[in-house]
Amino acid sequence: MLALTPWAKRSMALLPRTETPFSWVPEEFTNLFNRMFTGWPLAEMIERPEWGMTTEEREKEFVVRVELPGFELAEVKVELLGERLTVEAEHREATEEKTPEKTERAYAHVKRVITLPPELEMEKAEATYRNGVLEVHVPRKPEATGRRIEVKT
Numbered sequence: 001m002l003a004l005t006p007w008a009k010r011s012m013a014l015l016p017r018t019e020t021p022f023s024w025v026p027e028e029f030t031n032l033f034n035r036m037f038t039g040w041p042l043a044e045m046i047e048r049p050e051w052g053m054t055t056e057e058r059e060k061e062f063v064v065r066v067e068l069p070g071f072e073l074a075e076v077k078v079e080l081l082g083e084r085l086t087v088e089a090e091h092r093e094a095t096e097e098k099t100p101e102k103t104e105r106a107y108a109h110v111k112r113v114i115t116l117p118p119e120l121e122m123e124k125a126e127a128t129y130r131n132g133v134l135e136v137h138v139p140r141k142p143e144a145t146g147r148r149i150e151v152k153t
Contacts, residue, residue, distance in 0.1 A: 053087075053112050062120055062138045066112055069132040076134060078127050083120075087112045087134060119143075 056063040064085060068076060071089045079086045093106035116122070116138060125138040 053114070055114065057117075060140055062116060062140065064114060064116075064136040064138075066110075066134045066136075067132060068110060068129075068134055070108065071110075071132070073129050076129055078134070078136065080122055080125055083116045083118060083122070085114050085116055085125075085136060085138075087136075 053064065053066045056065070064087075066087045068087075068089045071091055075091050076087070076089045079088075088111045089109070091106070091108040119141050120138045121141050122138065125136060127134060127136045129135075
C-alpha cells in the first residue's frame with residue numbers, strides 16, 4: 001500500500017549560500033594561524049626572497065650562487081662533503097651598550113644544502129664572495145663533458 005502513495009516534493013527553506021552558520025570558520029582559522037606565527041623566526045626566514053639560491057650547469061662547470069646580503073666574509077661557511085654542498089651564514093650583532101631602550105638583538109642565520117651531480121671534480125671546487133653573493137664553481141670531469149659526434153650521410 002505504501003508503494004502506491006504518491007511522494008510530494010517538499011520545499012525547504014535553505015539559508016542563502018553566502019551566509020551559512022559556519023561561514024566565519026575559515027576566516028577565523030586564517031586569523032588564528034597568522035597570529036600564532038607572527039614573529040616566528042623560521043617564518044621570517046622563509047619569506048625572505050633575497051636569500052635565494054640558483055644553480056647553473058655550464059659545459060665545463062657547475063655554478064651555485066647563494067645571495068647572502070648583509071653578511072661578512074668571516075660569517076660565511078662553505079662545506080663540501082661527498083656530493084653535498086652546504087652553505088651556512090650566521091650574523092650576531094655585537095652589543096656593547098646595555099641600555100634599557102635597546103632590548104632587541106639582530107640575529108640572522110641562513111643554511112642552504114644542495115646535492116651536486118656525481119660527474120663533478122669536488123676536490124677542485126672554488127668559492128668567491130663578492131657584494132653579498134657567494135659563487136661556488138665546481139668543474140666537470142673531462143669524461144663527463146662529452147664530445148661532439150660528426151653525423152655522416
